[in-house]
Amino acid sequence: MxxxxxxxxxxxxxxxxxxxxxxxxxxxxxxxxxxxxxxxxxxxxxxxxxxxxxxxGFVDTHRHTWQTAFRGVGADWTFAEYLAAVHGTLKPHYQPEDVYLGNLLGRLEALHSGVTTMLDWFHCAQSPDHADAAVAALRDAPGRSIFCYGAGWGTTATIDAEIRRVRSGLHEDGLVTMALGLRGPELTSMDTVAEELGLATELGLRTSVHIDSGATRRTIAELHEHGLLRDTTTFVHANKADDDELWMLADAGSSVSISPDVELKMGMGWPETGRMLAAGLRPTLSTDDAPSAGGDMFSTMRTAYAVQRGLDGGLSSRDVLEFATLDGARACGQVTRTGSITPGxxxxxxxxxxxxxxxxxxxxxxxxxxxxxxxxxxxxxxxxxxxxxxxxxLVDVDLPALRTRLLESRDRIAAAAGIPLDGTWRPQAASQ
CATH class of the missing domain: 2.30.40.10 (Urease, subunit C, domain 1)
Known part of the structure; x- marks a missing residue:
C-alpha cells in the first residue's frame, strides 16, 4: 500500500x-x-x-450538482430567470433517478477536472428518496464530497427530522460527509435560522448559506446583532455586503465562497475578492451550477484572478491557487485532511x-x-x-452508459416540464 x-x-x-x-x-x-x-x-x-x-486537488466549496443534465441552457439567464427555470419549472419534475444521475455525472466531471473535494449544495429534496439518491451518487463517485443538505427556495417546512435521518448515515471518517445548508434570513425568519444553527451544532455539522446582504437589507449585520455568526458557516456570494459586514464575518471566523463566473453573468455584482481580503477573509471558490457556468476550477480561478487584477491589480496567482486548495479545505472543515501536500x-x-x-x-x-x-x-x-x-x-467508469442515461433523464424532465431543448426557451422571471 x-x-x-x-x-x-x-x-x-x-x-x-x-x-x-x-x-x-x-x-x-x-x-x-x-x-x-x-x-x-x-x-x-x-x-x-x-x-x-x-x-x-482542488476544493469546490459550493456546487448544485443535481442540475448537471441541463448544462449550458442557462448561459444567458439572469439570476431571476435561473430561479424561475430551475426551481420553478424543472425541479418539480425531478425524480430520484434524475437526482442520482445529475449528482453522479457532476461529481465525476469534477474529479475529471481535478476537484478532489467538493461541497454538493443540494436543494432538490422533493422527498427523502431524492436526498438518498444524491448521497448514493456521491458515494458511487470516488471523490471526497460534503453533502450539504438544504431545504431550498420556497420551502417553509421544518427539516429537523430529515436532517437527523440523513446525518445518522454519514460519518466524519468517510469520504462522503455532511453539512447543513441554511435557508438564511433572506428566505426565512431569524428564529428559524437560530433553530437550524442549533441543530447543526448539536449534530456537529458545518453550515453554508447563500447571502445577498446589502442588496435590499443588511442581513449579515442582522445575523451579527442576533448573535448568529459562526466560525463554522460559509457565506456564499455576498456580492453587495457592506465593508463593515465583511469585517463582522472575519471577526466571527466565518468563511466565504465566491462564484465569479455566475456572479458576473447573472448580474449579481462584482466578485468581492479584494474587499474580502481587505477585511481579513480568505475567499474560497465555487463553480455554482452547470446550467450557467463550467464545472472546472481552472476557469473559475482565471475569472476571479482577471477580474480582481482589473479592479486593483493587487491579487497574485499564488493567492488564487490557495483559494482553490488550502483555503477551500479550511472552509469545508477538511484542512487537517486535505488542501496541501503535507506529511500526515x-x-x-x-x-x-x-x-x-x-x-x-x-x-x-x-x-x-x-x-x-x-x-x-x-x-x-x-x-x-x-x-x-x-x-x-477516469478509472472503472462506464462513461458511454452514463451519458446515455443522463440524456434520457434530461429529455424526460424537459418533456414533463413542457420546454424545448433547441435553445429557444427563455424562462419568465416574473413567474417566480
Missing part, C-alpha cells in the same frame, strides 16, 4: 514543505508520509511524474501535464496553472491515495 510519485514539479501549498522543481511524494495507506527532492522507496508502486506539476494529510493529489503545448514551458507553475490551466491538463488524480484518474481517463 505504498505509492511513490516521482520526478514531478511539486507545488505543495504548504509553506513549510515549500515547492520543489524536482520532487518525490511518498504515500502510504492513503496518507502522505514524505515529500523531498528524492525518496528511496523500492517497494512502492511508482507513478512517473516527470513533466508533470504535482499539487493538491490524506493523499488528495493531482498531476497536471506540464509538457502540453498549452502549458509549456511551465516556468512559474502557479502562474501557469491560474492563467493557462484547463481540464485537459489533468493527467492523474488520487483521492486518499487511490488513483481515480490515470493517463487522462
Amino acid at each position: 505504498r505509492t511513490l510519485l516521482t520526478g514531478g514539479t511539486v507545488v505543495s501549498m504548504d509553506r513549510t514543505v515549500g515547492d520543489l522543481d524536482r520532487g518525490d511524494v511518498l504515500i502510504e495507506d492513503g496518507v502522505i508520509v514524505g515529500v523531498a527532492e528524492r525518496i528511496d522507496a523500492p517497494d512502492a508502486d511508482v507513478i512517473d511524474a516527470a513533466d508533470r506539476i504535482v499539487l493538491p 494529510r490524506d493523499a488528495d493529489v493531482i498531476l497536471l501535464r506540464a509538457d502540453d503545448l498549452t502549458a509549456f514551458p511551465a516556468t512559474r507553475p502557479a502562474g501557469t496553472i491560474v492563467t493557462a490551466g484547463h481540464p485537459g491538463l489533468v493527467d492523474t488524480v488520487l483521492v486518499a491515495g487511490r488513483v481515480v484518474k490515470r493517463d487522462g481517463v
Whole structure:
C-alpha cells in the first residue's frame, strides 16, 4: 500500500514543505508520509511524474450538482430567470433517478477536472428518496464530497427530522460527509435560522448559506446583532455586503465562497475578492451550477484572478491557487485532511501535464496553472491515495452508459416540464 510519485514539479501549498522543481511524494495507506527532492522507496508502486506539476486537488466549496443534465441552457439567464427555470419549472419534475444521475455525472466531471473535494449544495429534496439518491451518487463517485443538505427556495417546512435521518448515515471518517445548508434570513425568519444553527451544532455539522446582504437589507449585520455568526458557516456570494459586514464575518471566523463566473453573468455584482481580503477573509471558490457556468476550477480561478487584477491589480496567482486548495479545505472543515501536500494529510493529489503545448514551458507553475490551466491538463488524480484518474481517463467508469442515461433523464424532465431543448426557451422571471 505504498505509492511513490516521482520526478514531478511539486507545488505543495504548504509553506513549510515549500515547492520543489524536482520532487518525490511518498504515500502510504492513503496518507502522505514524505515529500523531498528524492525518496528511496523500492517497494512502492511508482507513478512517473516527470513533466508533470504535482499539487493538491482542488476544493469546490459550493456546487448544485443535481442540475448537471441541463448544462449550458442557462448561459444567458439572469439570476431571476435561473430561479424561475430551475426551481420553478424543472425541479418539480425531478425524480430520484434524475437526482442520482445529475449528482453522479457532476461529481465525476469534477474529479475529471481535478476537484478532489467538493461541497454538493443540494436543494432538490422533493422527498427523502431524492436526498438518498444524491448521497448514493456521491458515494458511487470516488471523490471526497460534503453533502450539504438544504431545504431550498420556497420551502417553509421544518427539516429537523430529515436532517437527523440523513446525518445518522454519514460519518466524519468517510469520504462522503455532511453539512447543513441554511435557508438564511433572506428566505426565512431569524428564529428559524437560530433553530437550524442549533441543530447543526448539536449534530456537529458545518453550515453554508447563500447571502445577498446589502442588496435590499443588511442581513449579515442582522445575523451579527442576533448573535448568529459562526466560525463554522460559509457565506456564499455576498456580492453587495457592506465593508463593515465583511469585517463582522472575519471577526466571527466565518468563511466565504465566491462564484465569479455566475456572479458576473447573472448580474449579481462584482466578485468581492479584494474587499474580502481587505477585511481579513480568505475567499474560497465555487463553480455554482452547470446550467450557467463550467464545472472546472481552472476557469473559475482565471475569472476571479482577471477580474480582481482589473479592479486593483493587487491579487497574485499564488493567492488564487490557495483559494482553490488550502483555503477551500479550511472552509469545508477538511484542512487537517486535505488542501496541501503535507506529511500526515490524506493523499488528495493531482498531476497536471506540464509538457502540453498549452502549458509549456511551465516556468512559474502557479502562474501557469491560474492563467493557462484547463481540464485537459489533468493527467492523474488520487483521492486518499487511490488513483481515480490515470493517463487522462477516469478509472472503472462506464462513461458511454452514463451519458446515455443522463440524456434520457434530461429529455424526460424537459418533456414533463413542457420546454424545448433547441435553445429557444427563455424562462419568465416574473413567474417566480
